[in-house]
Amino acid sequence: MVRFGVLGTGRIAHDFVSSFKNVNGSEIVSVGSRNKADAQKFAEEHNIPNYGTYDELVSDKHVDVVYIATPHSTHCANTLLALNANKHVLCEKTFAMNTKQAKEMVETAKNKNLFIMEANWMLCFPLIQKTLQMVKEGVIGDVQMLHASLGFNSEGRELDLKMGGGSLLACGIYPITFATVLFGAAPSEIQASGSLAHNGADEQVSITLTYNECRHDGSIKKKIAILSSSFCSWIPSDAVIIGSKGTIRINDLFVCPNKITISVMGRPDNVIEEPFPVNDSKFNFPNSQGLSYEADHVAKCIQGGLKESYLVPTELTLRNMNIIDRVREIIGLKFDEDSC
Ligand SMILES: NC(=O)C1=CN([C@@H]2O[C@H](COP(=O)(O)OP(=O)(O)OC[C@H]3O[C@@H](n4cnc5c(N)ncnc54)[C@H](OP(=O)(O)O)[C@@H]3O)[C@@H](O)[C@H]2O)C=CC1
Ligand SMILES: O=C1OC[C@@H](O)[C@H](O)[C@H]1O
Helix, strand or coil, X not given: CEEEEEECCXXXXXXXXXXXXXXXXXXXXXEECCCHHHHHHHHHHHCCCEXXXXXXXXXXXXXXXEXXXXXXXHHXXXXXXXXXXXXXXXXXXXXXXXXXHHHHHHHHHHHCCCCEEEECHHHHCHHHXXXXXXXXXXXXXXXXXXXXXXXXXXXXXXXXXXXXCCHHHHHHHHHHHHHHHHHCXXXXXXXXXXXXXCCXXXXXXXXXXXXXXXXXXXXXXXXXXXXXXXXXXXXXXXXXXXXXXXXXXXXXXXXXXXXXXXXECCCCCEEEECXXXXXXXXXXXXXXXXXXXXXXXXXXXXXXXXXXXXXXXXXXXXXXXXXXXXXXXXXXXXXXXXXX
């Protein structure tokens, strides 16, 4: 049995806890809030036995792992709070405001011999793993390109620069993650273009990552990922992996899919569907019942004594953070944390 504590009582905290109807052998035992009354309300709503402040949550002896469900700008401090209280950590995406913070979080977990993982739930979906497996098996030949985008028309807290708001950290992290798992290495070239809102937060970003691969004759083959995120439009939120023999489309929303379409030249399309876990809870975000895959994975890792996830390793998180830092530099997206 792995016992989760939830830090923060916002929208994703609600969805994560509700997904536990489909989680076996783990439970939510405590919740922490900046305001104890909010923690109590959340605990009552979700039948959670313990509640308190963040400090009380991380020092609760019943808690094994703390799920950080707060805005980006608070991930580093909240993660360090939990690690320093000897709790394992599952921290929401995007993991940190920059690589410097991310390294400190990962180093602290390592020094304390604790588990740490970015809550990049996309990689825990069965159809995402199936897609990656098919690519590896060469179903669509040699992968040449990736097209992936995610976004919606947003406003309010999600565009608050002080909290790491904007489409890049909220949505762009997923297309970037997909490119990183698909192409394996760090990109040899990063190009980007972005539009900033009046407060300096990004409204939409387009990124081209180029990966150099050495051919047998020593020449360079360039593989390309074309990625975008948006908070000012209903951009198509799918991903297409383009290979020498065909494509795999991960249907909208590609970060939490229940359908993929495999098109191989000369053959009829093959559609694979994987129904979501059945859960009648009311969720804030689409397909959040699939957060149970992530919770199950974390529990399995912790029970197995792992200090890292094999689906979302810290190396992947740090590689993504490096890409995000460079994209921010190119488009002029600045956070206060950059000067700390
Ligand atoms: N995996 C997924 O599908 C999704 C992940 N996310 C990620 O989850 C995280 C939280 O997002 P979301 O739930 O939408 O955010 P919300 O604004 O809905 O909730 C955030 C919570 O964090 C706490 N908090 C701590 N400090 C602050 C602060 N300065 N301002 C506001 N709230 C604060 C609050 O809880 P309290 O007052 O109780 O401490 C608040 O309710 C982000 O990293 C986001 O990227 C978001 C949506 C979907
Ligand atoms: O993190 C996220 O993942 C799924 C999307 O539906 C959500 O809007 C986004 O914030």
